[in-house]
Amino acid sequence: VLAGWAVLVALGEWLWAGAEVPLGDFYPFGPAQGDAATxxxxxxxxxxxxxxxxxxxxxxxxTGLYVNNNGIISFLKEVSQFTPVAFPISKDRRVVAAFWADVDNRRAGEIYYRESTEQPILERASRDIAQYFPEFPGFSAQWVFIATWYRVTFFGGSS
Structure with missing residues (x-):
């Protein structure tokens, strides 16, 4: 459910069956943006x-969240589970399944995250919500959390 002031943005670049999300579609990310990494x-x-x-x-x-390497953002505790399961899960697992997969960032890729209240980011998030969720025409982001799974590989993968 969208409130008038907060949005989570979770993005991933993953090569799957020849499909790749262009980096231009991502929100700015990485150390130069002040991101932390898992x-x-x-x-x-x-x-x-x-x-x-x-x-x-x-x-x-x-008031807090966890960015889990396997592609989910959780709110009550860390979640190490790598196999997606049907929702609802259990009562103690409130998650946003942004990119749920068996990710192994030890060999390749990074998982970056940050909270932002920067005006250009808020304006972009507000436009994105208006475009993809027209049922919220007056939405205006006041806060954005950006998580990016960048060039990660699957468990057992090498690149």
């Missing part, structure tokens, strides 16, 4: 990342 660990992820503005999800205002 640990190089199979089935790992970030520590609890505090949020400056609570994110409304599953009827609660979440």
């Amino acid at each position: 640990r190089k660990q199979d089935d790992g992820g970030s520590e609890l990342r505090p949020l400056s503005i609570p994110f409304p999800f599953f009827g609660a205002g979440h």
Whole structure:
């Protein structure tokens, strides 16, 4: 459910059956943007990342989240599970399944993330929501969390 002030943006570049998302479609990411990166660990992820503005999800205002290497953002605890399962999961797993796959960033790729209140990012997010969710015509982002799975490989992959 979208509130009038927050949006999560999760992007991934993954070669799959010849399909690749052009980097121009990504929100700016990487160390030059001030992003943090998750640990190089199979089935790992970030520590609890505090949020400056609570994110409304599953009827609660979440004040922190985890960026999990396997392509999900979770709110109550880290999730190392790499096999997607049908929703709803369990009551203690509130997740956004942005890119759920068996990712192994020890061999290739990076998982970057950051919170942003930069005006150009907020304006772009607001335009994107208006384009892809026309049922929210007055949406105006006040906060964005960007997570990017960049050139990651699958478990057992080499590049």
